[in-house]
Amino acid sequence: MKRAYTDIPEGQMHYRFSGTGSNVIIFLHMSGSSSDEFELVGEKLAQSGFYVYAPDLLGFGSSDAPPRYYTLSDHANTVLSFMEQLGIQKAILYGNLATANMIVHLGVNHPEHIAGLILAHPLYAPDPVQYAQKRNLPEYSVVTPKEDGSHLLELWSRCFKYGENADICDARCRCLHSSGILGETLHWALFEDTPLIEMLPRLSVPTLTLSYGCFRNPEALVETAKAYIANGVVESHSSPGGHPLHCTLSPRTSL
Numbered sequence: 055m056k057r058a059y060t061d062i063p064e065g066q067m068h069y070r071f072s073g074t075g076s077n078v079i080i081f082l083h084m085s086g087s088s089s090d091e092f093e094l095v096g097e098k099l100a101q102s103g104f105y106v107y108a109p110d111l112l113g114f115g116s117s118d119a120p121p122r123y124y125t126l127s128d129h130a131n132t133v134l135s136f137m138e139q140l141g142i143q144k145a146i147l148y149g150n151l152a153t154a155n156m157i158v159h160l161g162v163n164h165p166e167h168i169a170g171l172i173l174a175h176p177l178y179a180p181d182p183v184q185y186a187q188k189r190n191l192p193e194y195s196v197v198t199p200k201e202d203g204s205h206l207l208e209l210w211s212r213c214f215k216y217g218e219n220a221d222i223c224d225a226r227c228r229c230l231h232s233s234g235i236l237g238e239t240l241h242w243a244l245f246e247d248t249p250l251i252e253m254l255p256r257l258s259v260p261t262l263t264l265s266y267g268c269f270r271n272p273e274a275l276v277e278t279a280k281a282y283i284a285n286g287v288v289e290s291h292s293s294p295g296g297h298p299l300h301c302t303l304s305p306r307t308s309l
Contacts, residue, residue: 088115
């Protein structure tokens with residue numbers, strides 16, 4: 055994928071892009087990551103006829119830092135500014151984990167710009183009050199750089215919790231390290247956000263919700279999405295890696 059920058063009111067956003075045409079899809083990276091997350095899949099989709107974009111959210115990757123602490127709604131608005139700057143009238147949005155919750159804001163508040171949403175394992179908890187308290191857990195605290203580099207061990211442990219190989223963990227660790235004290239702010243915004251189950255019923259755009267089989271109790275997520283997305287239905291598939299992949303979709307979707 056090629057790389058470029060664009061200016062939005064809050065600063066410069068770095069992004070990757072590939073492909074041509076009117077079928078636009080925008081990938082939004084998980085917390086503590088960057089657009090590098092979609093380098094391979096972006097090229098594959100571009101070869102299949104999509105125009106693919108993957109921006110770094112403010113504070114992550116090579117984008118500028120935000121002028122203040124940003125909520126998920128604030129980050130969502132930067133994605134809208136990104137689209138406006140590049141002349142993108144309408145797009146499918148793909149959000150991964152925390153950014154899956156983030157793009158729901160765009161689906162609710164700006165449906166005229168959304169061709170569809172792909173929510174890759176959005177995050178929620180039955181008890182919103184308890185969920186908000188997760189911000190105070192040590193695993194989401196600021197990791198302050200130290201001269202002897204010992205802080206990198208803490209960053210590595212946070213990246214390794216998903217159980218993936220060393221190359222992926224190394225890439226995530228570098229992203230977290232480059233974000234500095236902003237590394238966990240997307241998680242904080244997630245914990246303080248409007249509960250997902252209050253947002254889903256307000257969606258009117260085609261929506262596909264994916265649940266990763268490698269996470270605990272993945273069926274519960276898609277059943278919850280089914281209960282709150284209008285006319286939602288559940289399907290189960292196998293991913294290329296062999297993990298079961300569960301999804302909820304609206305019959306309106308053609309994603």
